[in-house]
Amino acid sequence: MDSPAVMEKVQALQARAVALGFDGFGIARPDIPAAVEKYQQWLRLEYAGEMAYMRRWEEKRSDLNHVLPGVQSVICLRKNYFTRERDMTFLEHPDEADISHYALNEDYHDVMLPRLKQLEDAVHQEFAGCNSKVYVDTGPVLEKPLAEQAGIGWIGKHSNLISEGIGSWYFLAEILLDVWLPENQPAVDRCGTCQDCIDICPTQAIVAPYVVDSRRCISYLTIELKGVIPIEFRRAMGNRIYGCDDCQIVCPWNSYAVQTEESAFYEQESTRRLIDLMRLDDKSFRERFRHSPIKRIKRRGLLRNVAVALGNSGSPEAVPPLIDALRDSEPLIRAHAVWALGELLQAKALPILREKLASETDDRVLEEIRTIEKMFDLSKGSDFSR
Ligand code: B12
Numbered sequence: 001m002d003s004p005a006v007m008e009k010v011q012a013l014q015a016r017a018v019a020l021g022f023d024g025f026g027i028a029r030p031d032i033p034a035a036v037e038k039y040q041q042w043l044r045l046e047y048a049g050e051m052a053y054m055r056r057w058e059e060k061r062s063d064l065n066h067v068l069p070g071v072q073s074v075i076c077l078r079k080n081y082f083t084r085e086r087d088m089t090f091l092e093h094p095d096e097a098d099i100s101h102y103a104l105n106e107d108y109h110d111v112m113l114p115r116l117k118q119l120e121d122a123v124h125q126e127f128a129g130c131n132s133k134v135y136v137d138t139g140p141v142l143e144k145p146l147a148e149q150a151g152i153g154w155i156g157k158h159s160n161l162i163s164e165g166i167g168s169w170y171f172l173a174e175i176l177l178d179v180w181l182p183e184n185q186p187a188v189d190r191c192g193t194c195q196d197c198i199d200i201c202p203t204q205a206i207v208a209p210y211v212v213d214s215r216r217c218i219s220y221l222t223i224e225l226k227g228v229i230p231i232e233f234r235r236a237m238g239n240r241i242y243g244c245d246d247c248q249i250v251c252p253w254n255s256y257a258v259q260t261e262e263s264a265f266y267e268q269e270s271t272r273r274l275i276d277l278m279r280l281d282d283k284s285f286r287e288r289f290r291h292s293p294i295k296r297i298k299r300r301g302l303l304r305n306v307a308v309a310l311g312n313s314g315s316p317e318a319v320p321p322l323i324d325a326l327r328d329s330e331p332l333i334r335a336h337a338v339w340a341l342g343e344l345l346q347a348k349a350l351p352i353l354r355e356k357l358a359s360e361t362d363d364r365v366l367e368e369i370r371t372i373e374k375m376f377d378l379s380k381g382s383d384f385s386r
């Protein structure tokens with residue numbers, strides 16, 4: 001029932017959300033059966049790759065009563081992270097790292113969660129005795145279809161949520177509660193006949209309109225995947241070392257983006273040179289990325305990605321730091337440095353690899369050397385052809 005008293009409380013919460021720095025607010029019913037069915041289909045098609053958490057919490061994601069018993073409403077929130085023009089010119093600087101726009105400075109989880117909790121406090125003041133749960137990204141909640149139902153935006157063909165006249169450069173968050181609040185009208189799909197995102201995707205990860213196969217997506221390969229990056233995607237990664245924005249860069253709706261007022265999302269001056277990043281030790285990695293989402297992939301994940309990017313750089317300057325990386329204590333980094341040297345030096349990489357890695361024992365590293373040997377048919381008499 002949209003009683004005036006409830007509407008007043010909702011308006012007060014919306015005003016509080018704006019004061020806390022959220023720029024979109026809407027309410028959805030918690031049951032979204034059509035989206036749940038597609039999510040389960042997505043899981044069955046193995047599109048989640050190694051993201052075990054996407055499977056582990058299937059029951060909760062499929063029915064929010066398992067997250068908050070008696071849940072009746074979901075308050076969905078949007079927070080803009082757009083800070084500067086984002087275009088494809090990063091490809092013209094292959095010796096510099098491309099970092100996805102959302103990760104330029106502070107970790108959004110850390111920025112948003114305290115404010116979400118303050119908004120939750122306000123919810124409890126308005127609805128004394130209610131139960132609630134708050135999430136930003138990491139919870140067992142299908143955030144995009146809920147936000148679509150709440151009228152925040154529609155799920156575009158690249159599968160990100162887009163708002164009319166605003167674009168898609170924003171994060172989502174939500175408050176689940178066991179109080180009935182009047183829902184908003186769902187957003188309407190405005191993609192029309194456009195399919196620019198599908199055409200630009202460097203790895204053809206958008207396997208059908210609205211469907212992303214994570215295993216092909218550079219965002220997954222550089223952030224979520226813990227192990228060796230499949231060879232077939234390494235060249236396509238180019239200089240993208242943390243996430244990928246291509247499908248959003250080309251989206252015409254993002255021409256409406258306005259800069260966020262959130263200073264925590266603006267980039268600080270720091271080197272983007274791949275050869276400098278390749279030389280980060282544990283201490284300097286921790287210092288530089290202490291507050292950044294990049295800390296999640298740890299030094300070994302970042303330098304794995306940087307090695308691939310250096311392999312794609314075509315730059316002779318990349319060779320010395322990659323040779324040094326063959327001595328790194330992390331086999332994952334050594335393995336990708338081997339590949340990168342093969343890309344830069346072709347068969348000439350082999351004498352260097354044989355010398356520097358004469359006592360290598362890690363299977364992943366040995367496999368990379370064997371691949372180069374096979375490529376140049378130089379495996380005869382090799383120490384690595386066990
Ligand atoms: C897992 C995950 C990923 C995975 C999988 C991406 C994906 N498309 O699901 C990976 C690692 C690849 C990823 C990448 C990115 N992510 Co992410 N990710 C998530 C997470 C944790 C879960 C999303 C999810 O439920 N996926 C499961 C699938 C089933 O969901 P879906 O894509 O929404 O699927 C819908 C459509 O596919 C649709 N569908 C329609 N027709 C059909 C037909 C068939 C046959 C099928 C199977 C499905 C289908 O059904 C589904 C339900 O509506 C959410 C946070 C959250 N808790 O929700 C953030 C989230 C979606 N990510 C976010 C961001 C910012 C990104 C990146 C932009 C980061 C970057 N720059 O690198 C990229 C974008 C890549 C892309 N094109 O999607 C934001 C998106 C904000 C927004 N504006 O939409 C979120 C919401 C985090 C947040 N709180 O802000 N992400």
Ligand code: SF4
Nearest residue numbers: 201217218244246247
């Ligand atoms: S984030 Fe990049 S790789 Fe992933 S779907 Fe979009 S364009 Fe493709």
Ligand code: SF4
Nearest residue numbers: 156157191194197251
């Ligand atoms: S690029 Fe085109 S098809 Fe893709 S999400 Fe944007 S409007 Fe939709």
